[in-house]
Amino acid sequence: MDVHAHVGLHNKMPWLGTNDLGTVLDRAARVGVNICILSHLSGLYGKPANLKLLRQIEKREDAMMWWVVDPRSKDSLRKFKNIATHPKVVGMKIGPTYHKYRFAQQAQVLLELAGETNAAILTHSGEPNDMPSEIVKWANRYPAVRVVMAHFGNCQAFQGHLKAMRRCTSPNCVVDTSSAVSLVSDHIENGVQELGAARFLFGSDSPLYSVAAQCARILEADLSPKEKRAILGDNACRWLLRLPKK
Secondary structure, eight states: OEEEEEEEEOSSOTTSEESOHHHHHHHHHHTTOOOEEEEEHHHHTTOOOHHHHHHHHTTOSSEEEEEEOOTTOHHHHHHHHHHTTOTTEEEEEEOHHHHTOOHHHHHHHHHHHHHHHTOEEEEOOSSGGGOHHHHHHHHHHSTTSOEEEOSTTOSTTTTHHHHHHTTOOOTTEEEEOOSGGGGSTTHHHHHHHHHOGGGEEOOOOBTTSOHHHHHHHHHTSSSOHHHHHIIIIIHIIIIISOOOOO
8 A cells, every 4th residue: 555645747847647536556466556546636736636636546445645734724724624534534634834834833734634634644744844743742742643754764874763663653654766866775664673564554556656666675674575565555544544454
């Protein structure tokens, strides 16, 4: 299960990405990814895209979505609250870096809404507006809220998420693997050794990164089969989608 995929084009590099949902899902299926949880990049660039993506995803068994939320907008918060119980909506996708606010400034609003709606949050992380240390600090205050920090290792010389997670007391704060940094030797392995495989979810950031390369990185990692299964899907089924064990 890929918990961090997209539809849409990169704002600064429009040749990077695709607006075709089928292309994203077909690429994932070819490397054994059965379910993608997607958000629309246009939502991060201030353009309405959530509802259009939801209508497409409703027709697919292999896709679910993150609803892009800008917490500075009461209308954006209201729309998410109204859609949060939809069976295809896993939770909120937030991008403090993209929407130009500091995570700490909006953390209380976001975490309280997530708690009220029983929704998870996937947040961009690793840049000045959304550093892992700040996110973890707030996640610790709301331990019942499920928080996924994207892009494990993409800041502070690959150590930013690891340092922050050492101070994490919330059982519901995890990271995803969607980073080019994941290709660095031993990076994922060292994180799993220190934090445990339960703290990792597989994310590709497809179509910006290659889902095949990101998937191969975990499949070929120096980890046990149980740890690989946990990262590639078991954790997401249990913790994110709360599906019963088969």
